[in-house]
Amino acid sequence: KNEVEQSPQNLTAQEGEFITINCSYSVGISALHWLQQHPGGGIVSLFMLSSGKKKHGRLIATINIQEKHSSLHITASHPRDSAVYICAASTGTASKLTFGTGTRLQVTL
Amino acid sequence: GAVVSQHPSWVICKSGTSVKIECRSLDFQATTMFWYRQFPKQSLMLMATSNEGSKATYEQGVEKDKFLINHASLTLSTLTVTSAHPEDSSFYICSANDRVSYGYTFGSGTRLTVV
Numbered sequence: 001k002n003e004v005e006q007s008p009q010n011l012t013a014q015e016g017e018f019i020t021i022n023c024s025y026s027v028g029i030s031a032l033h034w035l036q037q038h039p040g041g042g043i044v045s046l047f048m049l050s051s052g053k054k055k056h057g058r059l060i061a062t063i064n065i066q067e068k069h070s071s072l073h074i075t076a077s078h079p080r081d082s083a084v085y086i087c088a089a090s091t092g093t094a095s096k097l098t099f100g101t102g103t104r105l106q107v108t109l
Numbered sequence: 110g111a112v113v114s115q116h117p118s119w120v121i122c123k124s125g126t127s128v129k130i131e132c133r134s135l136d137f138q139a140t141t142m143f144w145y146r147q148f149p150k151q152s153l154m155l156m157a158t159s160n161e162g163s164k165a166t167y168e169q170g171v172e173k174d175k176f177l178i179n180h181a182s183l184t185l186s187t188l189t190v191t192s193a194h195p196e197d198s199s200f201y202i203c204s205a206n207d208r209v210s211y212g213y214t215f216g217s218g219t220r221l222t223v224v
Contacts, residue, residue, distance in 0.1 A: 003177070030211075031211070033213060040217075040218075041147070041200050041202070041218040041220070042215070042216075043202065043204075043215035043218075044215070044218040045212060045213055045214060045215065048211075048212050062129075083204075086152075086153075090211075090213070093211055093212070094140060094141040094206040094208070095142075096143060097155075097156055097157055097204075097213065099152050099153055100150055100152075101152055102152060
C-alpha cells in the first residue's frame, strides 16, 4: 500500500461541473501539498495545507488531520483545468515529498 | 510568488556526451533542492536531495557518478548527466524548498533526448 493514495486515477468532466479529487495518507505529515502538472510538464504548487481549508479562485483544498484525508475541489470547471493533479506529503521541514499517483483530469466543452 | 528557473527546457545530445541542467531560485533562498526524473505518464521519481554547501543525498539505485549534483549557493543547483545514454532520455525537473515559507517550488523541467 502506498503511503499516499489518490482517487480517482482518471476523471473526465464537462465544463461547469464541480470536481473532487481525494487523497489519503498513512504517514505523519507536516503539510499536505496539492500540485498541478500541465501537459507540457511544468508543475505548479496549488496549496500547502496543515489544517482546515484554503481557497484560491475556483480551487478549494481541505484537510482532515484526524482522518488523514484531503480533498481538492474545482468549482465551475473549465477545459483549461485539464491537467494531472498530484497530492504530496511532506513529513518535516525541507523533507522530500511523498507523491500520490496523480489524477488525470480532462474537462470537455 | 516564488519562481524557480530551470534551463535548458529541452536538449538533444549525442551518446557519450555530458549535459548540465541548471535550477535557480529567483526570489528566495533554497537551502534544499530536489531533483526528479519522470517517464511518460508516470509519477515523479526522486533522484537526489541537495543541500547548499554539502554533498547530495542520492536515492537508492541512482548512480551518483553518473548524475552529478552541485549546490554551490543558496540559489543555484545543477544536475550533470555524464556519459549520457539513450536510456537517460527523460524529463528532469527540480524543486526548491523555501527556507522561510517551507513551500516547494518546481522548475519548468528539462526534456532530455540522447541520440
